[in-house]
Amino acid sequence: MGRRLSIRSRLTLWHLGLLALTLIGFSVALYVALSEQLYRSLDQRLALASLTALGTVRLEDDDSDNENPTFRYSPPEDMSARLLGPDGRILQALGLLSNAPVDPAILDQARTANGLLYTIDQGSVPRARAYVRPRLHDGRVEAYVEVAEPLTVTESALSGLALIVLIAVPITLAVAGFGGWFIADRALRPIDAITRQAQRISEQDLHHRLDLNLPDDEVGRLARTFDAMLSRLDAAFQRQRQFTADASHELRTPLTVMKTNLGVTLNRPRSAKQYETALSQIDGEVDRLTRLTNDLLLLARSDAGQSIGQPRPVDLAALVDDVITELRPLAEAKALTLTCAAEATATVQGNADQLHRVFFNLIENAIKYTPEGTITTRVHPQSDRARVTIEDTGPGIAAEHLPHVFERFYRVDAARSREQGGSGLGLAIAHSIITAHHGTLEVTSELGRGTTFTITLPVV
Ligand code: ADP
Numbered sequence: 001m002g003r004r005l006s007i008r009s010r011l012t013l014w015h016l017g018l019l020a021l022t023l024i025g026f027s028v029a030l031y032v033a034l035s036e037q038l039y040r041s042l043d044q045r046l047a048l049a050s051l052t053a054l055g056t057v058r059l060e061d062d063d064s065d066n067e068n069p070t071f072r073y074s075p076p077e078d079m080s081a082r083l084l085g086p087d088g089r090i091l092q093a094l095g096l097l098s099n100a101p102v103d104p105a106i107l108d109q110a111r112t113a114n115g116l117l118y119t120i121d122q123g124s125v126p127r128a129r130a131y132v133r134p135r136l137h138d139g140r141v142e143a144y145v146e147v148a149e150p151l152t153v154t155e156s157a158l159s160g161l162a163l164i165v166l167i168a169v170p171i172t173l174a175v176a177g178f179g180g181w182f183i184a185d186r187a188l189r190p191i192d193a194i195t196r197q198a199q200r201i202s203e204q205d206l207h208h209r210l211d212l213n214l215p216d217d218e219v220g221r222l223a224r225t226f227d228a229m230l231s232r233l234d235a236a237f238q239r240q241r242q243f244t245a246d247a248s249h250e251l252r253t254p255l256t257v258m259k260t261n262l263g264v265t266l267n268r269p270r271s272a273k274q275y276e277t278a279l280s281q282i283d284g285e286v287d288r289l290t291r292l293t294n295d296l297l298l299l300a301r302s303d304a305g306q307s308i309g310q311p312r313p314v315d316l317a318a319l320v321d322d323v324i325t326e327l328r329p330l331a332e333a334k335a336l337t338l339t340c341a342a343e344a345t346a347t348v349q350g351n352a353d354q355l356h357r358v359f360f361n362l363i364e365n366a367i368k369y370t371p372e373g374t375i376t377t378r379v380h381p382q383s384d385r386a387r388v389t390i391e392d393t394g395p396g397i398a399a400e401h402l403p404h405v406f407e408r409f410y411r412v413d414a415a416r417s418r419e420q421g422g423s424g425l426g427l428a429i430a431h432s433i434i435t436a437h438h439g440t441l442e443v444t445s446e447l448g449r450g451t452t453f454t455i456t457l458p459v460v
Pocket of ligand 1: 451
């Protein structure tokens with residue numbers, strides 16, 4: 001396929017084409033209307049003048065020798081008039097066209113039609129329009145009256161108009177063409193600027209922006225939308241890079257621990273008891289690795305949008321109750337009080353395993369990070385949403401950390417959290433699952449007072 005014309009050229013050509021059509025149409029219409037009008041008024045004048053001339057024809061003269069008819073008509077300045085005998089002989093002639101040849105056929109037609117309008121086009125005399133009327137007496141032609149006017153005035157008016165049109169239309173089109181090109185060029189220049197800037201921005205330097213100082217019009221909005229999109233892409237790329245770096249780091253830690261452990265153990269022969277200890281330490285690290293890879297896999301799936309599967313009804317109160325039963329030994333080991341208040345059953349649509357995981361993560365976190373006190377879980381069914389709150393009396397989360405706790409690998413106190421076996425993915429996973437269920441997960445916290453996580457889910 002050939003290269004398409006630029007938008008600039010296409011806009012200009014369209015604009016010119018339409019203008020040319022309009023101008024030509026207009027000029028033709030003007031020419032036709034004017035020529036009709038001129039010819040019609042000329043014919044009307046001739047008809048009237050010939051009638052007047054006919055009225056002045058006298059047959060008998062006092063002088064009995066001369067039986068020829070005469071007329072006493074003086075035509076207006078630009079007209080000429082003739083009186084012809086029944087045989088076509090010129091009896092009297094006044095004005096410019098007095099010696100134009102007489103055509104018997106025309107006279108015949110004029111007699112039959114009782115008057116005829118025709119164009120004299122003989123070459124020897126100027127082109128003219130003429131009106132012939134017969135003077136009848138008892139059905140016999142006594143004489144013909146002919147009034148004529150040269151067409152020069154009418155024709156030169158029309159050719160003058162044609163000349164003006166022929167000169168003015170191309171000039172107008174040329175001016176409009178340049179003007180159109182100029183306007184299209186000005187309108188499209190910012191788009192060229194956007195293209196050039198955008199070409200400079202590659203995947204590596206996504207932090208560059210177009211930053212074109214354009215007014216708030218269509219193109220300005222395009223540039224700003226593009227910048228906003230770049231910002232989002234930049235943020236997404238950065239998150240992705242951060243995520244990969246964090247994930248590699250998390251995976252390397254247990255591997256390093258295992259490698260060191262193996263190196264030390266294999267250094268020299270060990271007792272069966274020592275081998276057992278080493279292997280069980282390695283087993284713990286493998287568990288950690290397995291957990292981590294499973295978590296990463298779950299997040300990757302939820303990023304790909306294939307998270308919930310086929311939704312089924314889930315009774316939230318029963319689900320929370322199960323989680324609490326599972327976690328009660330952990331709470332009892334730390335002498336924490338674990339209470340659950342479910343006002344009524346609340347059924348939501350979703351994936352029971354995933355929702356189980358959310359509550360498990362949240363209540364386990366509450367137990368992990370609360371040194372002493374109470375953890376209270378409440379289920380409130382509302383008209384269209386179910387709300388679950390998990391409240392602890394732990395150390396709380398400082399305000400500066402609060403907006404980040406749902407980010408992947410984010411840990412408020414990395415050392416303490418890793419000690420507890422956390423990788424910083426628990427809340428990110430919970431958030432991603434709840435979002436996939438069209439619910440919300442929020443946190444409020446006060447340092448030294450405790451933390452409350454609130455989940456809302458749409459009920460069926
Ligand atoms: P981890 O696996 O480290 O627990 P999470 O994503 O579950 O990761 O939690 C992220 C961070 O939020 C934790 O490192 C912890 O510092 C903080 N956090 C989570 N829950 C609580 C809580 N109930 N009380 C205080 N801090 C909490």
